[in-house]
Amino acid sequence: xxxxxxxxxxxxxxxxxxxxxxxxxxxxxxxxxxxxxxxxxxxxxxxxxxxxxxxxxxxxxxxxxxxxxxxxxxxxxxxxxxxxxxxxxxxxxxxxxxxxxxxxxxxxxxxxxxxxxxxxxxxxxxxxxxxxxxxxxxxxxxxxxxxxxxxxxxxxxxxxxxxxxxxxxxxxxxxxxxxxxxxxxxxxxxxxxxxxxxxxxxxxxxxxxxxxxxxxxxxxxxxxxxxxxxxxxxxxxxxxxxxxxxxxxxxxxxxxxxxxxxxxxxxxxxxxxxxxxxxxxxxxxxxxxxxxxxxxxx
Amino acid sequence: xxxxxxxxxxxxxxxxxxxxxxxxxxxxxxxxxxxxxxxxxxxxxxxxxxxxxxxxxxxxxxxxxxxxxxxxxxxxxxxxxxxxxxxxxxxxxxxxxxxxxxxxxxxxxxxxxxxxxxxxxxxxxxxxxxxxxxxxxxxxxxxxxxxxxxxxxxxx
Numbered sequence: 001x002x003x004x005x006x007x008x009x010x011x012x013x014x015x016x017x018x019x020x021x022x023x024x025x026x027x028x029x030x031x032x033x034x035x036x037x038x039x040x041x042x043x044x045x046x047x048x049x050x051x052x053x054x055x056x057x058x059x060x061x062x063x064x065x066x067x068x069x070x071x072x073x074x075x076x077x078x079x080x081x082x083x084x085x086x087x088x089x090x091x092x093x094x095x096x097x098x099x100x101x102x103x104x105x106x107x108x109x110x111x112x113x114x115x116x117x118x119x120x121x122x123x124x125x126x127x128x129x130x131x132x133x134x135x136x137x138x139x140x141x142x143x144x145x146x147x148x149x150x151x152x153x154x155x156x157x158x159x160x161x162x163x164x165x166x167x168x169x170x171x172x173x174x175x176x177x178x179x180x181x182x183x184x185x186x187x188x189x190x191x192x193x194x195x196x197x198x199x200x201x202x203x204x205x206x207x208x209x210x211x212x213x214x215x216x217x218x219x220x221x222x223x224x225x226x227x228x229x230x231x232x233x234x235x236x237x238x239x240x241x242x243x244x245x246x247x248x249x250x251x252x253x254x255x256x257x258x259x260x261x262x263x264x265x266x267x268x269x270x271x272x273x274x275x276x277x278x279x280x281x282x283x284x285x286x287x288x289x290x291x292x293x294x295x296x297x298x
Numbered sequence: 299x300x301x302x303x304x305x306x307x308x309x310x311x312x313x314x315x316x317x318x319x320x321x322x323x324x325x326x327x328x329x330x331x332x333x334x335x336x337x338x339x340x341x342x343x344x345x346x347x348x349x350x351x352x353x354x355x356x357x358x359x360x361x362x363x364x365x366x367x368x369x370x371x372x373x374x375x376x377x378x379x380x381x382x383x384x385x386x387x388x389x390x391x392x393x394x395x396x397x398x399x400x401x402x403x404x405x406x407x408x409x410x411x412x413x414x415x416x417x418x419x420x421x422x423x424x425x426x427x428x429x430x431x432x433x434x435x436x437x438x439x440x441x442x443x444x445x446x447x448x449x450x451x452x453x454x
Contacts, residue, residue: 036300044302057311061318068326073333080330087327109324110316117315161301165308169316172309 018241025133025237028159029151046159053156056120060113090115093285097292103177107291110173114166115284121157122229122276126269129236157279158229160222167222170287171214177294190297221286228279232272239264423451 016024027035028046036044067083076084094108124132132154140150156162178187191210192203243261246254427447 030302036302038300040301042301042303042306044300044304045307046302046304049304050307053308054311057315061315061323064319064323064327068323071326071330073330073337076330076334083327084331087324088331091328105324106316106320109320112324113315113319114312159304161304162308164301165305166312168305169309169312 021241021244022234022237024148024151025129026153026234027151028153029136033149035151046153046161048152048154049156049159049162052124052154053121053162056124056156057117060117060120064112064116086116087112090284094288097288098295099292100181100295103181103291103295107173107288111284111288114287115280118157118166118225118283119276119280121155121162122280124155125158125229125232125236125272125276127154129233129240153233155229155233157225158233160226163226163229164219164222166225166283167218170221170290171218174214174217174290174294177291181295182297186297217290221283221290225279225283228275232268232275235268236265236272239268419454420451423454426454427451 023035029048030036030044030046032044064083067080071080071083090112091108094104094111098104098107133150133152136152137147137150141147153159178190182190192206194206195209196202196206239261242264243258246258427450430447430450
């Protein structure tokens with residue numbers, strides 16, 4: 001089915017090969033019309049990631065703001081109760097990890113936003129892999145563009161820029177609280193004395209360990225979410241390819257492949273419901289844990 | 299997995315969303331939650347107070363009921379006693395009255411019988427005189443013997 005759509009979209013006689021299909025789906029729409037050539041290029045902006053990330057972020061805060069505006073201390077409706085469950089859950093976690101009540105005033109709402117926002121971005125994975133890209137191809141084609149260059153990736157958390165962006169945001173908050181709680185001097189002192197102890201010979205080792213720790217935390221934080229979502233997205237594409245193989249004409253195995261698409265797609269989507277919630281929760285918890293560590297003196 | 303400007307954009311968006319939630323979402327919801335918790339606590343306390351009040355009122359009403367019962371029993375006893383007393387009084391009065399009526403009746407009967415005796419005597423006297431008259435028709439001169447006749451009459 002997916003390949004069929006892709007064939008129609010491209011409007012060419014020959015459909016894309018499996019490799020082309022995957023490549024097309026893994027290429028960002030960045031305004032340059034082609035995939036980014038170098039690994040790091042700060043001239044390029046992934047418009048698709050930004051669009052869905054911003055859109056879902058706005059959706060998150062607006063829905064939350066709507067709930068907050070109508071929040072009463074009386075008998076809550078179902079919607080309010082649902083938001084309250086989330087708020088209570090995040091609030092409890094924050095209380096358990098961060099013992100500074102003033103920090104919690106910022107960190108707890110941050111964790112709530114992060115949780116719901118990442119959940120929504122992850123949930124984009126559950127939409128049919130070709131639905132939004134196909135619509136975008138139609139719009140792009142109608143606007144006079146070449147539909148072959150109408151790239152779009154709808155899962156912002158399957159873009160390393162998004163996840164690493166958020167984890168770097170968390171890193172910045174950690175640095176801020178390190179300075180705020182321990183004072184700049186105290187923090188610098190800690191950088192050279194922890195974790196091995198205060199000795200002039202150990203200072204470089206301590207500093208190196210601290211730098212490695214910050215880097216490892218931040219990169220693993222972003223990479224974990226990215227890896228999970230990227231892999232999930234890729235599996236959805238492969239499942240779509242399997243169903244599409246029927247149309248590509250593979251004889252009697254076609255219907256079986258199509259059936260396999262349905263079975264595997266269902267199974268993977270159901271399993272993925274767990275993944276998207278779990279990854280959002282893990283990201284939120286690690287955010288709290290890292291910020292909590294920034295509050296602790298060694 | 300290429301890095302580009304999206305990274306910085308995402309950092310900025312991240313902070314804006316976090317700030318927005320901190321400013322406009324978290325405080326009202328937490329406030330509502332705290333207020334509800336307080337309301338529930340107050341409600342539970344009020345319920346506890348109400349239960350105690352109820353217990354007290356139940357005890358008080360039981361006491362009042364018992365007192366009322368005692369009072370009513372007492373009143374009933376008094377009333378019965380009073381009724382018996384009234385009946386006794388009435389009986390005594392009736393007895394006195396009856397005696398009085400009987401006495402006056404006796405007097406009347408006495409008088410009546412006296413009067414009847416008087417009448418009877420007169421009649422017997424008259425009858426005797428008449429009989430004597432008949433026997434002595436000729437001999438007796440009413441005028442001459444009037445004194446004698448009336449004396450007889452007196453004796454009878």
